[in-house]
Amino acid sequence: MSSSAAITTPRLPVTTATLEPVRFGEFLRDRHLITDEQWLAALADHWSSSKRRRLGAVIVENGFLPAEIVEAEARAFHDELDIVEVADAEEAGVPRSEKATLPAMPFRTQALA
Numbered sequence: 001m002s003s004s005a006a007i008t009t010p011r012l013p014v015t016t017a018t019l020e021p022v023r024f025g026e027f028l029r030d031r032h033l034i035t036d037e038q039w040l041a042a043l044a045d046h047w048s049s050s051k052r053r054r055l056g057a058v059i060v061e062n063g064f065l066p067a068e069i070v071e072a073e074a075r076a077f078h079d080e081l082d083i084v085e086v087a088d089a090e091e092a093g094v095p096r097s098e099k100a101t102l103p104a105m106p107f108r109t110q111a112l113a
Contacts, residue, residue, distance in 0.1 A: 024074065028065070034065065042064065
């Protein structure tokens with residue numbers, strides 16, 4: 001008897017990890033603090049205004065939530081964010097926050113004495 005039967009292993013689909021932005025309005029909606037309708041109304045008001053107001057301010061102005069709740073949830077929103085910074089080789093070693101505030105300086109190598 002010949003044992004020429006090939007053993008195959010099932011291939012799992014390749015998935016790519018992606019970072020998806022979470023916006024404050026979605027955060028409030030997902031926590032069931034505002035309804036889908038309130039979220040959409042606040043977004044419409046936010047984007048249609050000539051002067052862009054923060055979404056939390058729009059939610060308070062429309063009476064969907066009191067300011068104290070929005071402020072507390074904003075703190076929770078920022079505390080729960082996992083921040084992952086990815087830099088290419090050219091930017092390595094310069095944190096994004098410093099890159100935006102420091103002037104570009106040429107990199108110089110100095111020989112050690």
